Amino acid sequence: MIKLDHLSKKFNDDMVLNEIELEIPEQRIFGVIGQSGAGKSTLIRLINGLEQPTSGQVELPGDARIGMIFQNYALLRSKTVYKNVEMALRFTPIPKEEYRSKIQEMLQYVGLDDKAQAYPAELSGGQKQRVGIARALITRPTILLCDEITSALDPSSKKVVLDLLKKINAEFKTTIVLVTHEMEVIREICDFVAVIEKGKIVECNSIENIFLFPQSQTVKDFLKDIIYPQRPAQSELTAGEHLDYALMDFAQYLKLQKSPHQGYIFDSKTLELAGKRYFSMYLVTNDDESEVESIRRERIY
Numbered sequence: 001m002i003k004l005d006h007l008s009k010k011f012n013d014d015m016v017l018n019e020i021e022l023e024i025p026e027q028r029i030f031g032v033i034g035q036s037g038a039g040k041s042t043l044i045r046l047i048n049g050l051e052q053p054t055s056g057q058v059e060l061p062g063d064a065r066i067g068m069i070f071q072n073y074a075l076l077r078s079k080t081v082y083k084n085v086e087m088a089l090r091f092t093p094i095p096k097e098e099y100r101s102k103i104q105e106m107l108q109y110v111g112l113d114d115k116a117q118a119y120p121a122e123l124s125g126g127q128k129q130r131v132g133i134a135r136a137l138i139t140r141p142t143i144l145l146c147d148e149i150t151s152a153l154d155p156s157s158k159k160v161v162l163d164l165l166k167k168i169n170a171e172f173k174t175t176i177v178l179v180t181h182e183m184e185v186i187r188e189i190c191d192f193v194a195v196i197e198k199g200k201i202v203e204c205n206s207i208e209n210i211f212l213f214p215q216s217q218t219v220k221d222f223l224k225d226i227i228y229p230q231r232p233a234q235s236e237l238t239a240g241e242h243l244d245y246a247l248m249d250f251a252q253y254l255k256l257q258k259s260p261h262q263g264y265i266f267d268s269k270t271l272e273l274a275g276k277r278y279f280s281m282y283l284v285t286n287d288d289e290s291e292v293e294s295i296r297r298e299r300i301y
């Protein structure tokens, strides 16, 4: 576990982080979401030791090795992809003879084996970020810290990078701590999320609970932005479409299984919450508190 114990950071007289208390479980993907200036980067810099706390402390597991990925990639422009990844190995005891095979293996893992001799300027944003990931991963970190790593990427590159992080977490059991201001990113890959507002943690919960029981205004505001991405305005939807989208969103949020015959399986509690919390809709089910076979649709407005 990574434990942040009454962690505070002041810059001049500004309390940028205020008594942060967090327990970040190992081998999971933990998100920290907040608006610009909330203190997310400072939190990451305290975890990796680039900044010292004003008070409180960061407790890391005894065997922790930290890798870091940055929003702006932090690649050396004058060096090839291969050389950029090689840089990270120079700080490890790995013998030089093993560099080539390790770098090739890592570039293959991130899907860039054909770009070894390319320079960063010749790569797309998503490809640059994958070089950043290869460079971080080659030292086999136990903890991977990600600072807004998808903010500058288009949706398809974003997906590739997030899928890669999921794969890394699943295969290497790397603990991933990711800070972002994008709720889609949290929804896509995190197991847990902490919400930071003006240097304070205002909410911390599992991903399901954050979506079902949002407490803070910050989360409610974030949720509003992602309910209907790239869809017709809510006022243009028919009641049926409205409900279909609502259910599809919920299935996606909660990673529910699709039922073999029709649609998604929901329990009635979820339907009730879906209706009441997000869509002002009243959903009636004929289930026995376990599974729903059919859904009678009704609007109350």
Ligand SMILES: Nc1ncnc2c1ncn2[C@@H]1O[C@H](COP(=O)(O)OP(=O)(O)OP(=O)(O)O)[C@@H](O)[C@H]1O
Residues within 6 Å of the ligand: 011, 012, 016, 034, 035, 036, 037, 038, 039, 040, 041, 042, 043
């Ligand atoms: N080295 C520093 N010296 C002085 N103030 C700083 C320093 N680093 C950060 N700050 C201030 O701390 C506050 C939080 O900054 P931080 O970068 O941690 O926020 P953030 O949530 O990561 O925001 P963003 O997403 O915009 O980077 C800001 O007001 C910032 O100006």
